[in-house]
Amino acid sequence: MSQIQILSKNQKIVLKIIEQAKEPLKAYSILFNAQKKGIKAPPQIYRALDKLIQKGKIHKIESRNAFVACKNSKCEISKATAFSICEKCEKVTEINIPKITKVLFAFKDKSGMSCKKYNLELFGLCKKCA
Amino acid sequence: MSQIQILSKNQKIVLKIIEQAKEPLKAYSILFNAQKKGIKAPPQIYRALDKLIQKGKIHKIESRNAFVACKNSKCEISKATAFSICEKCEKVTEINIPKITKVLFAFKDKSGMSCKKYNLELFGLCKKCA
DNA sequence: CTACAAATGTTATATTATAACACCTGTTAT
DNA sequence: ATAACAGGTGTTATAATATAACATTTGTAG
Numbered sequence: 001m002s003q004i005q006i007l008s009k010n011q012k013i014v015l016k017i018i019e020q021a022k023e024p025l026k027a028y029s030i031l032f033n034a035q036k037k038g039i040k041a042p043p044q045i046y047r048a049l050d051k052l053i054q055k056g057k058i059h060k061i062e063s064r065n066a067f068v069a070c071k072n073s074k075c076e077i078s079k080a081t082a083f084s085i086c087e088k089c090e091k092v093t094e095i096n097i098p099k100i101t102k103v104l105f106a107f108k109d110k111s112g113m114s115c116k117k118y119n120l121e122l123f124g125l126c127k128k129c130a
Numbered sequence: 131m132s133q134i135q136i137l138s139k140n141q142k143i144v145l146k147i148i149e150q151a152k153e154p155l156k157a158y159s160i161l162f163n164a165q166k167k168g169i170k171a172p173p174q175i176y177r178a179l180d181k182l183i184q185k186g187k188i189h190k191i192e193s194r195n196a197f198v199a200c201k202n203s204k205c206e207i208s209k210a211t212a213f214s215i216c217e218k219c220e221k222v223t224e225i226n227i228p229k230i231t232k233v234l235f236a237f238k239d240k241s242g243m244s245c246k247k248y249n250l251e252l253f254g255l256c257k258k259c260a
Numbered sequence: 261c262t263a264c265a266a267a268t269g270t271t272a273t274a275t276t277a278t279a280a281c282a283c284c285t286g287t288t289a290t
Numbered sequence: 291a292t293a294a295c296a297g298g299t300g301t302t303a304t305a306a307t308a309t310a311a312c313a314t315t316t317g318t319a320g
Binding site: 063095 | 192193214216217221223225227229230233234237239240241242243244245246247248249250251252253254255256257260
Binding site for chain 1: 297302307
């Protein structure tokens with residue numbers, strides 16, 4: 001069991017495409033890009049995406065069904081994701097609010113459930129669009 | 131312009147189905163239920179869902195593509211949604227963490243964007259499943 | 261009673277995601 | 291070495307989620 005996360009061929013292809021993009025990418029747009037590299041079908045993309053998420057290399061923006069590379073090297077971040085999203089231009093920024101992480105990992109809901117992982121999406125207008 | 135939110139026929143049908151459910155419902159499962167009431171096609175459901183969200187009557191659980199009724203009568207809550215989700219049994223509970231709301235509405239990201247609305251989803255195991 | 265906004269009904273289609281199966285590749289255990 | 295296994299790949303088909311577009315109707319305000 002290696003500590004260092006080794007990526008497979010398709011995982012590398014998909015990660016590279018996502019890293020080079022300036023904005024979150026949709027799965028089928030990744031597929032379109034990856035066709036130059038010989039990837040032909042959706043399951044190849046979705047399988048790579050799943051593994052990359054598990055390995056903390058990318059995140060899914062749930063409200064947009066889109067994927068971004070993780071900027072943060074800390075592995076905690078894959079369990080504590082937060083983004084600001086401009087509702088006009090759709091610019092997405094990964095954010096880090098330590099206080100939020102602290103509060104949420106300490107939180108228990110009424111039924112006693114505690115938080116092992118969270119995803120937070122903030123919406124508003126970015127400086128350009130405001 | 132009425133202060134009180136009046137619901138149309140289809141909106142009432144869809145809301146009632148969601149309110150009576152014990153768990154978040156998917157759009158096509160709502161459609162299946164609503165067919166008894168004469169609703170026949172997806173757009174009728176999706177349009178009602180959109181309006182009910184705007185009116186703060188329901189929320190979408192983004193990570194599950196599912197919809198729940200809002201338990202909270204405060205209208206703020208439609209701009210500040212938070213849920214705990216059991217990753218095993220998929221039980222979803224609407225939660226309210228005032229401190230989080232306070233911190234987030236005060237937050238600005240690096241580019242100066244501030245938060246007008248947020249959605250937070252916490253994952254873990256509920257008491258039964260832990 | 262007209263004009264407008266909102267809602268409805270309908271068909272078709274776009275978009276997002278997974279099931280299922282055959283095969284391959286590298287590692288581990290004997 | 292080789293069997294057994296875990297992870298990865300390639301492929302076809304299909305499921306699940308969501309919207310476009312258009313004609314029509316309903317409710318309401320002027």
